Amino acid sequence: MEARYEMVRGLFHIGRRVATGVTLALGIGAASFGPAPIAAAAGYRTANFVVEAPTDALARKIGDAAEQYRHTLSVEWTGRPLPRWSRPCPITAQVAPNLGAGGATSFVFDRGEVFNWTMTIQGSEERIIDSVLPHEITHTIFASHFRRPLPRWADEGACTTVEHPVERARQHRLLLEFLTTGRGIAFPEMFAMKEYPADVLPLYSQGYSLARYLIERGGRHKYVSFVSDGLATENWSAALEKHYGVTSVAQMQHVWLAWVKQGCPAPPASLAAAVPAPAALAATTRGQSPDSPPPSSAAGASAPVATSAARTSIYAQARTSGQPAAR
């Protein structure tokens, strides 16, 4: 039995696991992006990617960045580069200054193998390069490494840790909002989630926050080992105790919540010193410009339905008014 898996980010929380549902999943993914506002007019091929983007220069820039992230992030997470895929991953990029940042990556797991990659990304050039692309590439690295689906919190949370600081800060602000408005997810429930919940944004912000907490205390390799053990045993409490000395999922929630209430302080120096510096990440070129709000953000913020506004506030701020909303 083969299952197509979609990793989605931002607005496009349509990911679902569909047994032998390749056609269906592709249809959903295509529909979620609506008509392309910018034609993907140029192509560029690297060892592992085939990029379609509006211009030759953008296609080349995205393809080269994808290869660099694929290498550096694989080393960062697993300690070794990813072997070349048997077939390249197609990337379709829609790039425009005021286009909301988002992406979706899908692939097929079958008998321990992973293949049939597709990746669709959109946003400003800067956000694509510094956030969307490393996020989506991390999904492909995890899929290649684990060869099976991860709990959604562990997957999306870890992928968000490689985004630009502006995006991570936004997730933290949303987390505080969710935790104070009854939208937090109890850890036993979150650890059991293999699909996206209906209220998906808290999963992203909580997953990011917990992944950050764990990575700050043990580094990325340990995080990957922890997830490996949890997947293999389905006993996440035991995996937490083995790798982080936290006795259970419930206790993890208690410890994490106390940390958030304290303002997410850095770990003790002894713990922090044991975590290797993310040299490969730091070496990757990233945009550092301030997060200037796009002109359309005011309209998004004043959306009449509070729940709807909160659900779309993360990546919807820069959406152009002419673009249909994702569902």
Ligand SMILES: [Zn+2]
């Ligand atoms: Zn994602």
